[in-house]
Amino acid sequence: MEREHEEAMRVDFDRHADLSDQRETGVTHPDSTMTEEQLDAISAQQQELERRWTGGPHAEHWEYLSDAHQDWHHAPDTMRRFAENIAHNGDSFITDIEARSQGQAGDLYARTCKRRQAVQTEVRARREAAKAARSQPARGGVERSR
Template sequence: MEREHEEAMRADYSTYAELGRQMFRPSTSEAEIQLIDMQQQVLADRWESGPHAQHWQYLDDAHEDWKRSPKVMVRMLADIDHNGGAGVSGVQRRSLEQARQLTGNDRPRPQVERGR
C-alpha cells in the first residue's frame, strides 16, 4: 500500500469512526442517523470495493476488537512488540495503533488506590 493511500484510508476511517460516535448520541434524530449511515456507507464502499479492502477490513476489525476487548488487545500488541513485529505488516501495526487511539485506549488509566 502506497503511503498516500494509507494516509487517505486512515483519514477516511477516522471520519467513519467519528460518524459512528455521532450516530449513537442521545440527541441524534432518526433523520440524522439515516444521513450518518449513508455517509458511513459511502466511505466504507470506497475502501471495501477497492484494491485496499483487506487493509480497511483489518482496521475495522482492530477498531471493534479495541472496543470490545481492550485488555486482550494490549496483550496482543505487547506480544507483537516483544516479537519484533513478527506476524504483522507495518500497515497492520499502524492500524492497531490507530484503532487504539480511536477507542481512547491509548490514554493512561487512573490508578485506583486500594484499602489497606
C-alpha cells in the same frame, strides 16, 4: 499499498469512527436532539466511506483496520496485551501496515472511551444539578415581618 493511499484510508477510517461516536451519542445521550434523518445521514456517510474502500484494491487493509477496531471494542484487555506484545517483540508477525492499523484502532478506541466518559460526566452533572435545584426550598415573595 502506497503511502498516500494508506494515509487516505486512515483519514477516512478516522471519519468513519467519528461518525460512529456521533451516532452512539445521538442514540444514547438523554438530552440528544438528533433526529432520525440525522441518524440516517450519518449511516449514509459511513456506508459511502465503506464502499470507497471495500470495493477497491485496498479492501483487505480496510477490513483489517475495521476488524482491529471492532476487536478493541469487544475485547480491549486482549487487545492491550496484543499491543504490548507488538511493542515488546516487534511486529515481525504482522506487516507494517497491520501494525499501524493496530495502533490506529487502539487510539480510536481510547478516543471513544474519553468521549463516552465526558458524556457520562456531563449527564451526571446535569442530573445532580437538577436534583439540587429540586431540593432547594422555594424562595418567593417578600418575607413577612412581625
